[in-house]
Amino acid sequence: MCYNPYTLDNKVVLVTGAAGGIGRQTAIDCSKMGASLVLTDINENGLQETHNLLDYSQGQSHAYYKADLTNETEIIQLVDILPVLDGLVCNAGVMKLTLTQFLTLEEIERVHKINLIAPMLLTKYLVKKKKVKKGTSLVFLASAAGVFRVSIANGIYATTKCGIDAFMRTVALELGPKGIRANSVNPGVVETKLINNGQFTEEQRQAELKNYPLRRYGTPSDIAYAVVYLLSDASSWVTGTALKIDGGMTLS
Numbered sequence: 001m002c003y004n005p006y007t008l009d010n011k012v013v014l015v016t017g018a019a020g021g022i023g024r025q026t027a028i029d030c031s032k033m034g035a036s037l038v039l040t041d042i043n044e045n046g047l048q049e050t051h052n053l054l055d056y057s058q059g060q061s062h063a064y065y066k067a068d069l070t071n072e073t074e075i076i077q078l079v080d081i082l083p084v085l086d087g088l089v090c091n092a093g094v095m096k097l098t099l100t101q102f103l104t105l106e107e108i109e110r111v112h113k114i115n116l117i118a119p120m121l122l123t124k125y126l127v128k129k130k131k132v133k134k135g136t137s138l139v140f141l142a143s144a145a146g147v148f149r150v151s152i153a154n155g156i157y158a159t160t161k162c163g164i165d166a167f168m169r170t171v172a173l174e175l176g177p178k179g180i181r182a183n184s185v186n187p188g189v190v191e192t193k194l195i196n197n198g199q200f201t202e203e204q205r206q207a208e209l210k211n212y213p214l215r216r217y218g219t220p221s222d223i224a225y226a227v228v229y230l231l232s233d234a235s236s237w238v239t240g241t242a243l244k245i246d247g248g249m250t251l252s
Contacts (some may be wrong), residue, residue: 005232006033006036006228006229007033007034007230007233008030008033008035008086008231008232009034010034010059010086011034011035011036011087011231012035012037012038012083012086013030013036013038013085013088013089014038014040014082014085014087014088015037015040015089016092016118016122017091017092017093017141018037018041018046018050019039019043019044019045019046019047019193020050020193022190022192022220022224023039023050023092024046024227025220025224026091027039028053028055029038029224029225029227030089030224030227030228031056031062033232034061035231036062037062037063037172038050038063038082038083039051039062039063039064040064040065040067040069040152041064041092042066043066047064047066048064050064051064065078065081069118069121069227070113070117070118070126071115072121072131075118075150076125076230079125080129082134083128085131085136086133086136087139087231088123088126088137088138088162089139089141089231090121090138090140090141090164092114092115092118092119093115093141093160094111094112096156098153098156099157100155100188101115103156107156108156111157111160112159112160115157115160115161116160119140119164119167120167123138123167123171132175133180134180135179135180135196136179137180137228137230137235138168138171138181138182139182139183139184139185140182140183140184140185141175141184141185141187141227142164142165142168142186142242143161143186143187144186144188144249144250145158145161146158146159146162147162147242148186148250149249149250154156157214165186168183168242169240172239176239176240181236181238182239182240183230183241184243185227185243185245186242186243186246187223187235188217189208189212189217189218189249190218190220191217191218191220191221211252212247212248212249213248213249213251214247217247218245222245223245226243230243
């Protein structure tokens with residue numbers, strides 16, 4: 001067998017927001033690297049589709065559970081049935097573009113519940129119920145937005161991503177003595193339904209693309225490969241790090 005420091009053989013990894021986009025691709029690539037996956041999302045049909053795309057060639061077993069992670073009771077129920085994890089990928093998220101003068105409490109609370117509060121509570125219960133152990137790697141999907149740059153009308157989303165990055169660093173500090181790592185992946189614009197849902201016109205997309213020296217947006221695989229690295233033992237001395245994957249966008 002070839003030497004591969006990025007292998008996920010014999011690791012059990014939970015991926016949230018696994019019904020599509022970055023979450024789906026991350027799950028697929030983790031399975032190809034040997035991991036056994038536990039998938040969760042509120043979209044059961046999407047979960048089934050992702051589950052059917054997973055690799056079983058290395059004797060893994062995979063499972064999926066529908067759960068609404070904005071509901072604390074459902075988070076607790078999910079954690080109770082989980083095995084002890086080697087990895088967590090907190091990927092579930094939504095985006096809402098709104099100018100400051102048009103902000104509503106309803107939208108602020110909705111986006112914060114999904115993007116920030118849910119991963120905080122999920123992490124809390126995984127730690128409290130001892131579903132993580134020495135060597136577990138926690139990976140949070142943040143964003144270049146807010147953390148490395150700001151843009152018009154993106155205040156709600158960017159605020160949640162700054163928050164999850166700060167939470168990641170706090171968790172890394174608290175759990176480091178137990179041998180548990182926490183890091184984030186901070187993408188630029190990635191070609192997923194999140195940005196192809198009508199919030200951007202084609203003219204806006206092309207204008208934004210000029211900010212990328214590599215002259216393309218990211219793909220889910222670009223982000224999934226970074227997550228695989230952070231889940232693997234190749235990153236065993238990496239914690240509290242915000243890994244920027246943005247095609248050079250923040251250089252300008």
